[in-house]
Amino acid sequence: MSYMLEGRTGAWEVVVGLEIHAQVISQSKLFSGASATYGGAPNAHVSFVDAGFPGMLPVINQECVAQAVRTGLGLKAEINLFSRFDRKNYFYADLPNGYQISQFAHPIVGTGVVEIELQDGTLKNIGITRLHLEQDAGKSMHDQHASKSVIDLNRAGVALMEIVSEPDIRSPEEAGAYLRKIRQIVRYLGTCDGNMEEGSMRADVNVSVRKPGEEFRTRCEIKNVNSVRFVMHAVEAEALRQIEVWESGGEVVQETRLYDPSKGETRSMRSKEDAHDYRYFPEPDLLPLILEQEFVNALAAKLPELPDEKRRRFCEEYGIPFYDAGVLVADQATADFYETVAKGRDGKLTSNWMSGDFFAAMNRSGKSIENPPVSAADFGALLDLISDKTINGRIAKDVFEEMVETGKAPAAIVEEKGLRQVTDTGAIDDAVTKVLEANQDKVAEYKSGKDKLFGFFVGQVMKAMAGKGNPALVNEAVKKQLG
């Protein structure tokens, strides 16, 4: 069931490719020793190299190279042992050298693939065309002064990985899923923090439309979209715009556009004539980047388990459904928390509790997995009390709430409040007898076919036992006494 947009002349398919710019996590910049950390007073994290002073030269940061390789491995991509840097020449106030050092002809990473999951559970592969390293530009601000723009070069020279997808994306939902997946992978790998609000990850969205079965038509690029939601909206807005152009008899012009969230539409960027003549040529201040296979192998060996692998392993190892595993591996910290608790315990029980009460409590209290509502140890202890039948599930929920509120350990709460589950069959039988006697009319109805009343009896017994009856034993007893 593919996504189509209805135009006046029929259904249109949307073709999308994403170019994601991900800032590399490193101490210093790609080609200079200045700090790559976000923030800092204006022009503080700037060296003469970053500021493009005369005679300054680039020297590459080995960690940025390693981060790019790790990311490539995470994208199941080809690592190019030979790659090269090129200059991309253009003039802009935030580009001190008048060129950006990038990789054009020979990127460090080649083709790969990323698996995305849609709402309805379908899995789809999105191809990766390449990943290359390049410098980030500085920041120009146009609202600090009436007649001037001001420039801060702190960001100039920070390493970026540009991840280019194949034009395999066919809907806003797929675009969102792909972006989230890339974000998840780089966060797992520790190569980028994926923080779109802060700008450490940005997306350029290439959109075109076509009638099903056609060749690709002209595309437009929407630059610097900085949230998943906006990417999804931008895809739709731009696709609709293009459809309108085609259907009115016009031709979509290849151009660069910006998404305006306040208007929900895209608009053309000014004066980009000749913007495409970047006059790429090999960076003469650098030599070719040659990697040893051993180096790549060593990085591969130390790579953390990736989300897709972890998800599948959770299913197998902990016996939980694919969907549930997906929720747990959404980020590394959550997955780690789960495993800490689930190790040596009932994986399914753990998963159900995490997805349910635990996440609910976390959201309610505004806490995070790094600062959880209950510790992994306490949470595990609670699950143990359920598994060894000390308490039943119903009671456990109350205990959990108490744990969240007071921070006390579950065993302590159970003791304090006398919440131990009753497994004494004698006591249970008594309680059942009393309930059946008090509801003889209902017993008669049940016996004449109203099966649903079974639950009523069980509920009444549990109520009489203040919830502490072992549900299985209660069920058995009720069944026996009803005959």
Next chain:
Amino acid sequence: MSIFDLTIAEAGKKLAAKEISAVELTTAYNDAVAALNPRLNAYITVTPELALTQAKAADARIAAGQAGPLTGIPLAMKDLFCTEGVRTTAASKILEPFIPPYESTVSAQLLAAGAVILGKANLDEFAMGSSNITSGYGPVENPWKRNGSDAKLVPGGSSGGSAAAVSARLALGATGTDTGGSIRQPAAFTGLAGIKPTYGRCSRYGIVAFASSLDQAGPMARNVEDCAILLNAMAGFDAKDSTSAERAVPDFTKALTKGVKGLRIGIPAEYRLEGTNPEILALWDKGIEWLQAQGAEIVEISLPHTKYGLAVYYIVAPAEASSNLARYDGVRFGARVDGVDLIDMYERTRAAGFGPEVKRRIMIGTYVLSHGYYDAYYLKAQKVRNLILRDFTNAFDKVDAILTPTAPSAAFGLGEKMDDPVTMYLNDVFTVPASLAGVPAMSVPAGLNAEGLPLGLQVIGKHFDEETVFAVSAAIERAAGFSALPDVRAK
């Protein structure tokens, strides 16, 4: 014997022996500069007070017994080397107000060796030229004159100011840079020795970049020995330059006495150009004889792609320059001309700040890199460049060094060769191939022409084999016995 007759080697000995002081030496040179620079215009910026401060520090080191061969030696620093706290212009108006907050590696090494910097030497703007006439701060007068003529001659370029300063004895030595011949050709025009080392031998950090894959710093001095002393201090691996070679620097002065016995010297047929001045060819023949007489074996070789060198150079160098000069935009340093918007500001700033030769090269460079032309021009040129390198690699299988003339003529008059840019470019025909291949090459003063002007011979060596280049050059120097001096000089 005037103080100005001392070479670096001689002055070094006298300083160490405390026969003269660094302050004396520097004061003499400061005075000479004050007297003659207004005429010759060899320096754009003079720094006499700073030089004296450096000289005093040098004397202290000498007194403490910590002197080296360059301690207290007064030098001219080509105004392409960024010098901390001292204005650096690259001979361009666009850098007129620029005061670098950092020091180039090469000048830092010279200062660390105790050298004294008298000032920033004039050059062709952004090192683009072979005559020093493109400087935004006026041309330089060659201290040499044709016999019986008062006509002003060019000192060559781009290191014209460095050459004029040393030959007029307004400095004991100078730094230059060589991209297509900018050390060797002015050295030949002014009767000096000058070497372009192997690409990667000296650091490019802090040198205003012209053509990144070609630029190399090197010394210019009165003789081969002084060049060796200077290069010892200038060369060396620098982690701040990714193209810097991780190679130990030998003591180049030790190569001077090696002699040429048993060395095979290549004579490339393709350097015997149709129409080359017969005096130049005659000097070349003499050079061959001198080396033979000292025990070298002469081998005819072929460097088949020689004639394409200039065409390759005038595509590759402007291409890299067009990109390297994009940073001169009036935003972070240098001169600015205001505009109605950012683009207007860029366009006006660069139009006002760059001279015509620089503009031409930026435009050519922009064009040959532009969409649709990259393959036909830049890519093609870099392939032919590889062929030129192969010519040398093949030749060096058969020979240890190559001997050629340095320039196709002696120094010409200010105002000559101005018909079109290409005429000026032809000055570099003998020097450009070695630059393209990255091999070391030196010019040695070998004789005078009929008009009394100096002529140089060029010695080209294998990558990182400056020692053989020095050995052969020293042999030529010994045989040539060049001792002529220009009329205009400090005495």
Next chain:
Amino acid sequence: MSLDAATVRRIAKLARIRVDDAEVETLRTELNAILGYVEQLGEVDVEGVEPLSGGAQMALRQRADVVTDGEIAEKILANAPDRNENFFAVPKVVE
């Protein structure tokens, strides 16, 4: 490859150098002379030849990921033709 006036203007635009009408013609002539000279490379057979970039053929040296630079805002701004507190200032840019 002969340049016309329009191409000269386009190149000047790409290079961000203002040229007035008088200059365009002079530049056109001069640039054409240079391009005419370099045309001879057309004669050279480069079949199977790799392009060269730089005389020294080594692999790129990498440095350790340590902060060794920066925190020199005053020096960075010292030569600024127009400075606004700790920023570089330029004529306003409208995106």
